[in-house]
Amino acid sequence: MSNAVFPDTLRLEKRLNLLAYIVSAAVLFLVVLMRRVKLDLGVDFSFLPAFHASLNALTAVILLIALWFIKRKDVQAHRRAIYAAMVCSALFLLSYVLYHFTTPETRYGGEGVLRFVYFFFLITHVVLAAAVLPFILLTFNRAYTGQFERHKRMARWVFPLWLYVAITGPICYLMLRPYYG
Secondary structure, three states, X not given: OOOOHHHHHHHHHHHHHHHHHHHHHHHHHHHHHHOOOOOOOOOOOOOHHHHXXXXXXXXXXXXXXXXXXXXXXXXXXXXXXXXXXXXXXXXXXXXXXXXXXXXXXXOOOOOHHHHHHHHHHHHHHHHHHHHHHHHHHHHHHHHHOOOHHHHHHHHHHHHHHHHHHHHHHHHHHHHHHHHOO
């Protein structure tokens, strides 16, 4: 990269990183707010949890495909797969927030070991989802600005966390499914 381009790349990365922090903070704010505020839009959104689980499962599959592509050094296919995973995750977030702003919370009713397993997955899923979001965006920004070595170093630990979140979402849904109204 030439010296003339590098400062522009760093400026772009800084702007994109600021956007990543703003988006992450906004999502966190909405997630906290949706537990306290309920809106009556006159629409039944009870179908959305299955949609959320499907989007998460699709994200997990796409992430594994993206990994396969990059291991084969097919950067273009990897990039397309990551874009698709990000679109699925964004649709999930929008739908998830809509659902929780409009629908009462469903409580898990299982007992014994299953209760422990459910809450283990739920807590780790929620905490890691909140923690990894800005890092997903920052990792993306590094690739987008052509900083592939920095991208690769960060992706090595962000990828498994994103994958874990994408897999545990459907697991939590399947365990909670019998208790939906």
